[in-house]
Amino acid sequence: QQQVKQSPQSLIVQKGGISIINCAYENTAFDYFPWYQQFPGKGPALLIAIRPDVSEKKEGRFTISFNKSAKQFSLHIMDSQPGDSATYFCAASRPTNQAGTALIFGKGTTLSVSS
């Protein structure tokens, strides 16, 4: 079964620190790698995404690093804030039988930023 493996399961970071969440995949047919952020009681929302033709993408304090040869990608949150406390999911887009794709998600990382 096509999988995306995410670690760690939970993470505690002090305010102002760097949060790092890692993901690995197996299927080289995956061609789009988003990160979703979920707050309690809400559905996940797209945070940032990358395609495999670039090695890094930065949006504000959030950066995706992508290593195509290792089939790994990671989310870095710089200057972590209490408001960043949420569950983060990495995902990968895989082809389907029909014209389109479907996202396969990792198991999630619960981030707590202590003040």
Place this chain on the structure above:
Amino acid sequence: DVKVTQSSRYLVKRTGEKVFLECVQDMDHENMFWYRQDPGLGLRLIYFSYDVKMKEKGDIPEGYSVSREKKERFSLILESASTNQTSMYLCASSFQGVGTNEKLFFGSGTQLSVL
């Protein structure tokens, strides 16, 4: 503002009941998805649809079926609910754009308890 609306926030059903979970989107999206979210297991794809009356199985379709009679509405059906289907169910939608940059818009979820 973009909206994916799930009909119930909380639902309690008995084993063996037929259960309908409804989802409506107001963005004229072609694609709609059903995921279930369980602690430690992340989001797992149940079924998805790329067009009216079209459907495709995800990774865990057993015990579920879907219906899409109108573009804006996607229903998840539990033919005979079982206790192992107690979970948070998330509906999502996206445009069927060129390439694989599909941003998913999620509803807030339905927490289903099967007793």
